[in-house]
Amino acid sequence: MSSRKKSDRKDPAYLREQGSRDAKVKKQRCITFSLSKQIQGEGETIEQWSELGLLETLMLRMKYVGQLTIYEAKQNKYIKEYHKVDFPENSKFSEPKHVQNVTWAVMHITDKSKEVVAGYIEDDVFYIIFLDKEHLFWPTTLKNT
Secondary structure (H helix, E strand, C coil), rough: CCCCHHHHHHHHHHHHCCCCEEECCCCCCCCCCEEEEEECCCCCCHHHHHCCCCHHHHHHHHHHHHHCHHHHHCCCCCEEEEEEEECCCCCCCCCCCCCCCCCEEEECCCCCCCEEEEEEECCCCEEEEEEEEECCCCCCCCCCC
């Protein structure tokens, strides 16, 4: 028989109970962005956004928002999801056939810009489908104009 005392135990669970080992806190995953499903022919291309100086602004926004969880990004209104509709009926873009049964979302590239990226969120990934410098994915009328 072993004469070891309980305090001599070295197993991780016991050490964690005693506060000698950091308890593992599950960190929620941050949002990531993907252009893998982007549509060509509607909206603008990456090259066009680069020429217009919009790509760098988008990259900076993605870097900043990418430090947040999906919940935080939506809570802070960086990303807006459209839960009450499918594809916007007055959109100037065509609904992509390879994207079905999703909740559409947009992210403005700055807090006060009309330029958006439109797509959907799956797990922790925002799939960018359209680069939309004129806000044609979901056209709206400006208030007080």
